[in-house]
Amino acid sequence: MSVAVDKPGGPALARRAWTGFIRRREASVLVVAIALVVYFQASTPLFLTDGNLRNIAQATAPTAIVAVGIVFLLVSGEIDISVGMVAALAPYLMHYAIDFYGVPAVPAILLALLLAALVGLVNGLITTRLKVPSFVTTLGMFYLLYGILLTTSKAYPVAIPSSVKGDLQTWLGAGDWASLSWCLLVVVFFHLVLTRTRWGLHTISVGGNMLGATEAGIRVNRVKVGNFMLVSTLGAFAGLMEAFRINSIDPNIGGGTRITFTAIAAAVIGGTALAGGSGTVIGALLGMFVLAVLQNGFNLVGVSANPFFLIQGLAILVSMIANQYLSRLRRAGGS
Amino acid sequence: MDALRVEGVAKRFGALTALTDVNLHVGRGEVLGLLGDNGAGKSTLIKVICGFHRPDAGRILVDEVPVVLRSVDHARSLGIDTVYQDLALVNELSVYHNMFLNREHRIGPLLNNRLMRRLAEEHLREMGVDIPDVTVEAAKLSGGQRQAIAVARSVYSAARILLLDEPLAAMGAKEATIILDLVADLKARGDVAIVIIAHNYAQALQVCDRVAILQQGRITFDRPTAETSVAELTDLMVADYRGRRRAAGG
Numbered sequence A: 001m002s003v004a005v006d007k008p009g010g011p012a013l014a015r016r017a018w019t020g021f022i023r024r025r026e027a028s029v030l031v032v033a034i035a036l037v038v039y040f041q042a043s044t045p046l047f048l049t050d051g052n053l054r055n056i057a058q059a060t061a062p063t064a065i066v067a068v069g070i071v072f073l074l075v076s077g078e079i080d081i082s083v084g085m086v087a088a089l090a091p092y093l094m095h096y097a098i099d100f101y102g103v104p105a106v107p108a109i110l111l112a113l114l115l116a117a118l119v120g121l122v123n124g125l126i127t128t129r130l131k132v133p134s135f136v137t138t139l140g141m142f143y144l145l146y147g148i149l150l151t152t153s154k155a156y157p158v159a160i161p162s163s164v165k166g167d168l169q170t171w172l173g174a175g176d177w178a179s180l181s182w183c184l185l186v187v188v189f190f191h192l193v194l195t196r197t198r199w200g201l202h203t204i205s206v207g208g209n210m211l212g213a214t215e216a217g218i219r220v221n222r223v224k225v226g227n228f229m230l231v232s233t234l235g236a237f238a239g240l241m242e243a244f245r246i247n248s249i250d251p252n253i254g255g256g257t258r259i260t261f262t263a264i265a266a267a268v269i270g271g272t273a274l275a276g277g278s279g280t281v282i283g284a285l286l287g288m289f290v291l292a293v294l295q296n297g298f299n300l301v302g303v304s305a306n307p308f309f310l311i312q313g314l315a316i317l318v319s320m321i322a323n324q325y326l327s328r329l330r331r332a333g334g335s
Numbered sequence B: 001m002d003a004l005r006v007e008g009v010a011k012r013f014g015a016l017t018a019l020t021d022v023n024l025h026v027g028r029g030e031v032l033g034l035l036g037d038n039g040a041g042k043s044t045l046i047k048v049i050c051g052f053h054r055p056d057a058g059r060i061l062v063d064e065v066p067v068v069l070r071s072v073d074h075a076r077s078l079g080i081d082t083v084y085q086d087l088a089l090v091n092e093l094s095v096y097h098n099m100f101l102n103r104e105h106r107i108g109p110l111l112n113n114r115l116m117r118r119l120a121e122e123h124l125r126e127m128g129v130d131i132p133d134v135t136v137e138a139a140k141l142s143g144g145q146r147q148a149i150a151v152a153r154s155v156y157s158a159a160r161i162l163l164l165d166e167p168l169a170a171m172g173a174k175e176a177t178i179i180l181d182l183v184a185d186l187k188a189r190g191d192v193a194i195v196i197i198a199h200n201y202a203q204a205l206q207v208c209d210r211v212a213i214l215q216q217g218r219i220t221f222d223r224p225t226a227e228t229s230v231a232e233l234t235d236l237m238v239a240d241y242r243g244r245r246r247a248a249g250g
C-alpha cells in the first residue's frame, strides 16, 4: 500500500493549509481519530451518546496524563516503565498516611505525590549519575514498587478513606467530567511548557543533541532528573484520580504494566520519537483517545475484546512507520 | 594585564594524556592563533578554559584572578564564550532557538520567540550570513550555515573572552571572510580577548596578533605574527613529525 502524497492542485491557500497540516506531527493521529469516530458512529448510534462519551473520557484521561509525562521523558531521551506501579502505589500511600498515621486528607494526597516525585528522583539519579540505562533502572524500580505494594497492602483492595470523601473525591476524579477536566488542564499546561518555555526547549535539546546541550551549558542531568520526577508525579496523580473515580483503592489499578505501556503507545502513536528530541503532548492525548475509542467502539459494535490488542499493535507499528514517512516529508518539504 | 592566563594546565583521559603542561596568555583586544596537529589537544584546551572539562592540574586566571570553573554556565557568567568544533547545534530546534540556546529571552515564564526571531534575523544580516528563514530546523542547514549560526551566537553574546575552535573549517571563501571580518571587528573593539584555532596558517596569520603551537600537550612556540611566517610554521610542524618518526625508529 502506498500513501498518495500529491498536493491538491487547488488554490494556493488550500495547498499552504495542506502542507502546514502534514508538517504538524499530530496530523496523522488526528486523521485516524476522526476516521474512527466517523466509523463507529456510522456503525452504532450508541457511540456519540452522553453516557458513552463519558466512558471514553474516563478511559482516556488518566492514561493520557501519564502519557504527557512519558512524552517529556521520551523527548529528553529516556523512558520510564515503572510509572504504572507508581500510579498503583500512590493511593495506598495516601491511605496509609490517613488511616495509619492520622494525616489529614489534603496533606496526605500531597505526601503521596511527593513520595512519587521521590521515586522519579531516584530513577533519575540512578540513570544519570550511575549511568544505568533508564529502561533497566525503571524495570528494577517497577519490581521494587510492586513488591512494596503487595507486601504493604497484602494485595487487598481497601476503601477510600472517609476523610477524602465528599467534595474532594468528586473534584479529584469521581465527578462525571472531573478526570477529563484534569486531563485537559494537564495537556494544555504541559503543551505550553514543552513548546513555549525554557524547560521544554532544554528538554528537546537534551534529547536531540546531548553533547551540544552540555556544551551550551545546559545542566543535562538536571533536565533528565526533572522529567523523571514529572512522570512519576503525574503517574501518582493519575492513580489517585482513578482510585477516587472507582471509589476504591485497588492494587490492580493500572493493571501492572498496562498504564505504562498504553501511555507509551499513546505517545508513540501521537508522534513522539523514542530516539528523543521530538514529541508532542497534544499528539499523545490524541493517541490515547484513539486507543480508548478503539477499545470502546469494539465493545459497542459487539466485536470481542480479544482482537483489540492485535489492532493496538498494528496501530503502534503503522503510526510509527507513518511518522517516519511524514517526518521525511517534513524535512524534504521545507522552505 | 592579561584577560586570560592558563598556567601549567594538564588533562588526562584515562591512560591518555591530552595536555601535559600548558601555559598561555591573551590580552584584551588581542587575537591568539592556536595551531597544532590533529589530536594535539587544542579542543581539549578550549574545553578546559570554557568550563566543560576540569583540568587535572594547573590553574586559569581571568583578569589575573584565579578561577575554578564549575561549569560552562559558570565560565559564561565570567564572560567566557565558545564556538565548539562540533558546533553544538540541536537539529530539532529552529535556527533562532539554537542561536539563543540557554540564554533565551523570556516574558515571564514564556519564551519571547518574537524577539529572539527578530534578533536572530538582525544578527545574521549584520554578519552578512544568508539564511532565508530563521524558523527552519537546524537539520536543514548546510555545514557552512551551521558554522555561521554557531559563530553568531557567541559573537553576539557579549563575551569578553571568546574561544573559537576551527570556526573556518566548513566555510567557503566568502563565508570564511565573513568570519574573519567579524573577528577583526571584535578585535577593533579592544575589549575582547580571542583565541582562535585554525589549520589554515595563512588565514590564521591574517587575523592573529600572536601564534602559539600546541605539541605533545605543551605550548612549544609562541611568537607575534609579525615575527613568523607560513613557511616557518609549516616547517615547525613537519619537523616535529619527522623528529618523532625518527625517535620511534621508523
Ligand SMILES: Nc1ncnc2c1ncn2[C@@H]1O[C@H](COP(=O)(O)OP(=O)(O)OP(=O)(O)O)[C@@H](O)[C@H]1O
Pocket (backbone or CB within 6 Å): B013, B016, B018, B036, B037, B038, B039, B040, B041, B042, B043, B044, B045, B085
Ligand atoms: N572526552 C574525551 N575522552 C577521551 N579522550 C579524549 C576526549 N576528548 C579528546 N580526547 C583525546 O584527547 C586527544 C586530544 O584531542 P583534541 O580533540 O583536543 O585534539 P585537537 O587538537 O582538537 O584535534 P583536531 O585538530 O583534530 O580537532 C585525542 O587523542 C583525543 O582522542
Ligand SMILES: [Mg+2]
Pocket (backbone or CB within 6 Å): B042, B043, B044, B085, B165
Ligand atoms: Mg579539535
